[in-house]
Amino acid sequence: MMMEHLPAIIIVFPLIMAFLINVAGWWSKKACFYMALLAVTVSFLASLGILNTVLQSGTISYRFGGWEPPWGIEYVIDHLNAFMLVIVSGITLPVVLYSKKSIEQELPKKIPQFYTLFTLLMMGLLGITITGDAFNLYVLLEIASITGYALIGLGDEKAPLASFNYLIIGTIGACFYLLGVGYLYIMTGSLNMADLAQRLPALYSSNAVMAAFAFFMVGIAIKMAFFPLHVWLPDAYSHAPSTVSAYVACTMTKVGAYVMIRIMFTVFEPSFSIQLHPVTTIFGWVAAAAMMYGCILAVAQNDLKRMLCYIIIAEVGYIVMGISAANRMGFTGAVLHILNDAFMMACLFLVVGAIYYKTGAKTIGEYRGLFKKMPFTSMSFAVGALSVVGVPPTCGFFSKWYLVLGTINAEQWVFAAALLASSLLSAIVFFRVLQNMFFAPAASSSHDQGSESHVQEKRHEAPGSMLIPIFVTIAGILLLGVFSGQIIEMIIQYTVPEGF
Amino acid sequence: MEIIHSSRPALAILVSLIAAFLILITGERSRNLREFWTILASVVKFSVVLSMVPFILEGKVIEYTVLSISPGLSVQFRVDALGIIFGLTASFLWIITSFYSIGYVRSLKEHAQTRYFVCFAVALSATMGVAFSANMFTTFLFYEIITICTFPLVAHKETPEAIQGARKYLTYLLGTSIAFQLLAVFMTYHVAGTLDFRYEGLLNGARGNATDMLLIIIFILYMAGITKAAMMPLHGWLPAAMVAPTPVSALLHAVAVVKTGVFVVVKVVLHIFGINLLTQLGLGTALAYFACVTIVVASVIALTQDNLKRRLAYSTISQLSYVILGVALLTPSGITGSIMHITIHAFGKITLFFTAGAIYVATHKTNVSELDGIGRQMPFTMGAFTLGALSMIGVPPLGGFISKWYLALGAIEAEQLPVIIVLAASTLLNAGYFLPIVYAAFFKEPAPEHHHNPGQKSKIQEAPVLMVVPLVLTGIGAFVLFLAPTFFLDIARIALHAVVGGN
Amino acid sequence: MEFIISKYNYWMYIVLMMIGFYAMIAKRNLVKKLLGLNIFQWAIILFYVSTGVKKGATIPIIEGGHGELVHAVNAAQYLNPLPHVLMLTAIVVGVSTTGVALALIVLIYRRFGTVEEDEILEALK
Structure with missing residues (x-):
């Protein structure tokens, strides 16, 4: 009975909790955290349950209120959704744990509001991944975005302006998506994705359908910060509170990538997105540009969070590159990279937040000699950074492996070279930081006195409630690398669209 | 060929990883305990490696699969004759270096000793991993x-200089390996569908899938990507990395890191491409000429270096190319020479680096021009230096002679007269940059500024015992290798047999 | 000409959209930008609403639909209600976006004492 309604629970429970958190905030601020934790845990367990069901019995379809698909809202969960649900809810769990201390310091007055919005944001993201209805997806996309604007607006001095700009651009993106839905509705009279997929092939030559596809792609590209529509991201993410930037960085863009895959390969058939129009080729070139642009600008940044923001832009490029390879290897790499990147970005942003929490350091210069003060945090940063660079045995290497193989199988040598070149650039980006963290040249002046008299600097390690989530992501990075073969075998191979 | 499934190769790798963890936990609280872990791990590692030797001598191969990621892609170990030689050399020299390191860091009161030993242990784990790996992945x-x-x-x-040097080190090694080697690995996988080492050559078996042009590109990418072998023009990181503490230079830049480089080159040449394929493509000769250029040019540069460690670095560059040269000749004797040279050069060069460190610890001298008369002050150290230097030159009672002998034989088999000339010229050049040091150390008067303390002039003032004993041991090792090379030669023959299939 | 007149509802929404788009890009005043955004959103809502309209059709309430015998329903007689319903949701979304945006503007105004983007950027330097 419970198992049957899991797809509803995963959405409805956080929704109710979000309301209750707000109410409970009037009496006790402490309770808010635990209620949010409860909501996240329940969603995570529910998503695990869904994944388990999908692995055993294939695609689930859940009809809200029992209405038949083309009229009612249908939740369709195949391997790709189930996988995304587990990623999103799984990464929320460490972030929410981490948020306790960080929010108490950064937003002491707004704890209930924060957790209300946070729970809503998670619900929106989960909803986007679970729904099988194109219009419902728009609504949930906007729920996630609006809560995102509000959360980002809670950040530092410049945050409201950054958030406002993000709001303007983000809403334009959502409107484009909505227009795409409208065009498809005019042409087919349906909003259900599966239904659309059946009706559309007959209309592939129609200009309206083509326009709809273009609107979809532009809208989603804005939402997932795909170069050159990424301009809102660095400002918005770098001025947000640390928890918020960590959370949106590791989920928003990935969910955007998921929507792109859905539209390109479920609503439209691969034959439309690949053969009829040179979409994938164009995306390949733009993705290559995104990787280069992101990494090069990351090198130029001094503020750590901002640097990571540009890395995100490059990572989005990786995912799109995998999609654009349009073969099994590349697609596997893209889906694997969605997972890996969620963990890598979570790890890096959480570490940067923890360092800010403890020392107030924001720029690379201030990271000097941090290893002596916060050894565990610094080591975690190193692991995350190596994973972004793609050094084995971290998980970043394995997704890059499939991505490069995908481009080689597609005989796109330029793209393969771009992937490797951007790895090199990200190596430069991160070793600049790591060097400052581990070997601070100017920090130790008493060098000649030797280690005996070297005053051991006091450790100022981050609190346990921050370290544990960081370690969880580290464990994720290492384990996902080792078990990537099993993950592909169990889940990802079923997500590859037919005809690849 | 009989295959034994055993976890010993994984064990050999795990030992020092566990040790690294124990060292990290122990930290500065108890230095003796921390150093005990290092020594224990090195001894255990060597024993594990040694325990695999009998199987190899019987012509068997030990295999162990850690995990398979997807078809044709797995983390797998296969210990064969080639790997065991490298593994033995590296793990044996780790024991000696461990003692030497302890002496070095303690007498110089180095900072961050825990980090030092942890990284050392992990590096050795990874070196074993390269030695025993069963595929390119x-x-x-x-x-x-x-x-x-x-x-x-x-x-x-x-x-700042150390950071600068290290940055160069990283840029070269990581940069080329990602940009070129990884691409080559991808292309190999694309062509062959797997990355397993095959004795007849992986790409040789998959020749139908690729054009000759593509194969040549893959080969060039490999050679450009394995920068650890320090072939010119991608050798710049090695002298830069000489800013490291001397034991690091000794083990890593004479044994583990650079030998990993040449070892991977040997693997690529023999097991990825295969002798047949390279002969047909004519790439062996091209590689040999490249190696020849490196040998001569690096030796000439070594002549001009005054800093002792930099001179040794350039000597390393030139000696590494001997290994590449031998295997590039693609003849049985050449390959034997190269395999032998991996070990023999390791013993010789580590001795030389050890002495450089000992001189620095005892006198804080780093330049060749300051070494006048130092032989009287440090007779054991400089004695070992002489042994090492003679082995480098290839003078008969020392190990270096054997590998050079085989290399020359290989050149004759391949009918490459220029190579023989290069070998002869480089021997002269080797003598040219090593013998003046030996001469100055023993026969020249000490520089006048040290006369202010005449009472100490003739006194023996050696480095700590923990440093001198290891360097004397490795010096003697270079000598023993000449007297009893059969053990290594046998293994080298097995390795050769697998590749060539002949005698 | 025929082409333009017969599809005039689409042209209207495009014109409205472009007005909104222009305001968002060209205006430096944050409130004006927000107004532009609203016009942009409303244009799309109008577009949806107009798609549901048919000539000579009536509101989609079936006479005698409660238990009595229903005659065959002629769909062409009724407006398409679905786009209108969808737009109810979209309006809610639009209103909440505006709400958040206004809250942000208030926050900005409190902090900088202005809603002109140029002056804010000047103050931030």
């Missing part, structure tokens, strides 16, 4: 780990 994995975990060792002093 595993090799690449451990190759990168070596780069990453030796970076803190090179930057150990944390001075």
Whole structure:
């Protein structure tokens, strides 16, 4: 009975909790955290349950209120959704744990509001991944975005302006998506994705359908910060509170990538997105540009969070590159990279937040000699950074492996070279930081006195409630690398669209 | 060929990883306990490696699969004759270096000793990983780990020069391996569908899938990507990395890191491409000429270096190319020479680096021009130096002669007269940059500024015992290798047999 | 000409959209930008609403639909209600976006004492 309604629970429970958190905030601020934790845990367990069901019995379809698909809202969960649900809810769990201390310091007055919005944001993201209805997806996309604007607006001095700009651009993106839905509705009279997929092939030559596809792609590209529509991201993410930037960085863009895959390969058939129009080729070139642009600008940044923001832009490029390879290897790499990147970005942003929490350091210069003060945090940063660079045995290497193989199988040598070149650039980006963290040249002046008299600097390690989530992501990075073969075998191979 | 499934190769790798963890936990609280872990791990590691030797001598191969990621892609170990030689050399020299390191860091009161020993242990794990890997994927994995975990060792002093050198080190090694080697690995996988080492050559078996042009490109990418072999023009990192503490230079830059480089080159030449394919493509000769250029040019540059460690670095560059040269000749004797040279050069060069460190610890001298008369002050050290230098030159009662002999034989078999000339010229050049040091150390008067303390002039003032004993041992090792080379020659023959299939 | 007149509802929404788009890009005043955004959103809502309209059709309430015998329903007689319903949701979304945006503007105004983007950027330097 419970198992049957899991797809509803995963959405409805956080929704109710979000309301209750707000109410409970009037009496006790402490309770808010635990209620949010409860909501996240329940969603995570529910998503695990869904994944388990999908692995055993294939695609689930859940009809809200029992209405038949083309009229009612249908939740369709195949391997790709189930996988995304587990990623999103799984990464929320460490972030929410981490948020306790960080929010108490950064937003002491707004704890209930924060957790209300946070729970809503998670619900929106989960909803986007679970729904099988194109219009419902728009609504949930906007729920996630609006809560995102509000959360980002809670950040530092410049945050409201950054958030406002993000709001303007983000809403334009959502409107484009909505227009795409409208065009498809005019042409087919349906909003259900599966239904659309059946009706559309007959209309592939129609200009309206083509326009709809273009609107979809532009809208989603804005939402997932795909170069050159990424301009809102660095400002918005770098001025947000640390928890918020960590959370949106590791989920928003990935969910955007998921929507792109859905539209390109479920609503439209691969034959439309690949053969009829040179979409994938164009995306390949733009993705290559995104990787280069992101990494090069990351090198130029001094503020750590901002640097990571540009890395995100490059990572989005990786995912799109995998999609654009349009073969099994590349697609596997893209889906694997969605997972890996969620963990890598979570790890890096959480570490940067923890360092800010403890020392107030924001720029690379201030990271000097941090290893002596916060050894565990610094080591975690190193692991995350190596994973972004793609050094084995971290998980970043394995997704890059499939991505490069995908481009080689597609005989796109330029793209393969771009992937490797951007790895090199990200190596430069991160070793600049790591060097400052581990070997601070100017920090130790008493060098000649030797280690005996070297005053051991006091450790100022981050609190346990921050370290544990960081370690969880580290464990994720290492384990996902080792078990990537099993993950592909169990889940990802079923997500590859037919005809690849 | 009989295959034994055993976890011993994984064990050999795990030992020092566990040790690294124990060292980290122990930290500065108890230095003796921490150093005990290092020594224990090195001895256990060597024993594990040694325990695999009998199987190899019987012509068997030990295999162990850690995990398979997807078809044709797995982390797998296969210990064969080629791997065991490298593994034995590296793990044996680790024991000696461990003692030497302890002496070195304690007498110089180095900072961050825990980090130093941790990184050292991890580097050795990764070196074993390269030695025993069964496919190019595993090799690449451990190759990168070596780069990453030796970076803190090179930057150990944390001075601006050290950071600069380490940055160069990393840029070269990581940069080329990602840009070229990884691409080559991808292309190999694309062509062959797997990355397993095959004795007849992986790409040789998959020739139908690729054009000759593509194969040549893959080969060039490999050679450009394995920068650890320090072939010119991509040798710049090695002299830069000499900012590292001397034991690091000794083990890593004479044994583990650079030998990993040449070892991977040997693997690529023999097991990825295969002798047949390379002969048909004519790439062996091209590689041999490249190696020849490196040998001569690096030796000439070595002549001009005054800093002792830099001179040794250039000598290393030139000696590494001997290994590449031997295997590039693609003849049985050449390959034997190269395999032997991996071990023999390791013993010789580590002795030389040890002495450089001992001189620095005892007198704080780093330049060749300051070494006048130092032989009287440090007779054991300089004695070992002489042994090492003679072995480098290839003078008969020392190990270096054997590998050079085989290399020359290989050149004759391949009918490459220029190569023989290069070998002869480089021997002269080797003598040219090593013998003046020996001469100055023993026969020249000490420089006048040291006369202010005449009472100490004739006194023996050696480095700590923990340093002198290891360097004397390795010096003697270079000598023993000449007297009893059969053990290594036997293994080298097995390795050769697998590749050539002949005698 | 025929082409333009017969599809005039689409042209209207495009014109409205472009007005909104222009305001968002060209205006430096944050409130004006927000107004532009609203016009942009409303244009799309109008577009949806107009798609549901048919000539000579009536509101989609079936006479005698409660238990009595229903005659065959002629769909062409009724407006399409679905786009209108969808737009109820979209209006809610639009209103909440505006709400958040206004809250942000208030926050900005409190902090900088202005809603002109140029002056804010000047103050931030």
